[in-house]
Amino acid sequence: MHILITNDDGPPSNQSSPYVHSLVSSLQSAGHKVSVVLPNIQRSWIGKAHLVGKSLKPTYFRPGPLKAVDGRLSNTGTTSNRPLPGNSDDEEWVLVDSTPASCVQIGLYHYFKARGPIDLVVSGPNYGRNSTAVFSLSSGTIGGAIEAAVCGVKAIALSYAFFDRNHDPDIIAGASAHSVKVIEHLYANWGNNVHLYSVNVPLVDKVGERKTLYTEMLQNQWKSGSCFQEIEVPEEEDQGLEEVETAMRKAEERQGRREQGQEGTGSGYDTPTGNGHIRYTHKHFKWAPRFKDVYQSVDDAPPGNDGWAVKEGYTRYVGWPLVRSTANMMAVSRHYELTSCMLVGLRAN
Secondary structure, eight states: OEEEEEOSSOSOBTTTBOSHHHHHHHHHHTTOEEEEEEESSOOTTOTTOOOTTOOOOEEEEEEOOOOEETTEEOOOEEEESSOOOTTOOSOOEEEESSOHHHHHHHHHHTSOGGGOOOOEEEEEEEESOOOHHHHHTTOHHHHHHHHHHHTTOOEEEEEEEOSSSOOOHHHHHHHHHHHHHHHHHHHHTOOTTOOEEEEEEEOOTTGGGSOEEEOBOOOOOOOSSOSEEEEEOOTTTTOOHHHHHHHHHHHHHHHHHHHTTOOOOOTTSOOTTSOOOOOOOOEEEEEOOOTHHHHHHHHHSOTTBHHHHHHTTOEEEEEEOTTSOGGGOOOOSEEEEEETTEEEEEEEO
16 A cells, blocks of 8 residues: 555654654565655644644754664654755654644655556554544544545544653554554445444553444533643743833723713724623733543443543544544444454444
8 A cells, every 4th residue: 555644742752652664664664655745743623724824944853863762762854944865764754843634745745756646645653542532532543533534535533542761662663563454454345325433442461452442422512611820920921022012002992082072982992881891810821731531431431432442441443434523523322342453343333
C-alpha cells in the first residue's frame, strides 16, 4: 500500500511525539510505501480545523536512525528550509506550519504524485488514548483522519494509550508491529458504510497476544464545568500604552458629550433601557481540563465500550460512517475479537 502518515503531535520528539518514527519504520519494514506530512509543532486538541487565511510554508525533516538510547527510542532528526536534491537517497518528511487536516490536504494533492495514488491515510500514533466522545471529538489525530475521509480516501486514526511514561523501546516496537497488522487487516476487510476507523493500541507488554475488539464509542460529557482555570491578573496587565491612551480619550469624549447635552443612546454609549452595559473583570484562562470526568464515565459505564477496552489493555477500534452526525458518532453495532490477527466474529447485534 501507499500510506500517507500525519499526526497532531508534530515531528519526532521525546517530549511530545515519541511514536511516529516507530510506526513509519514498522510500516516500511512490512513492505509499504510510506509518505509523511506532519504539523511542524504540536497541534493537539485542534480537531479538523484549518487556519483560514494563512499561507502555509513547508519545511523538510530528515529523521535520524531509529535506535534505543538509554532505554528510550531516539527521536532525532534535522530540519531544513529546502528539500533534498532529486539524486539524494536520504529519507525526508514534509512539515507544514498548520493542522493535521491541512497536512492531509497537502499530502493528498500537492506531494507524492510520482509515488502513485495514496491508498490509505493513517493519522497518528497519537501520544495518548483517543477513546470516548470527549476525547475523540476534540482530537487533531481523528481530525486528520476525518479530513482524509471527506476527501474520499480511507483513513485510520491511530492512538497509543500509555499507562506511564516509561516509553520502553520494546513495548513501543511491539505496539507498532501490532498496529501494522491491524492496519493491514482493516484495509483488507473494510466495513460497509465505514469511512474511517479509530484505533487505540495500549502500550502494554505483548500487546499482539491480547484481544483486539470492535467496540462502540462511549458517549460522555464534561461534568465538572469549564476546561479552563481562571487566573486573576492586575488591572493594568496586558494594557499597552495605546490602549491606555484610547481609554482615556474615550472617557474624555464621553464627558464632553454630557457637558454638551449630546449623550445619545448609540452603541458604545448608554443603552436604551438605561440599565447600563455589563462590566468585566480582567483575567486570564489556563487550559486545565478535568480528565477525571472521562475516567469516571468509563468506570460508571458497562463493559463493551471503547474506554473500557483500553482500560483493560485491549486494542480497540471503532468504525465511523460520516453520514452520521459528527456529534453522535456511534460505531456500527458489530463486535469482533482479534487474536494473533485472526479476525473472528463474536456476535452481531
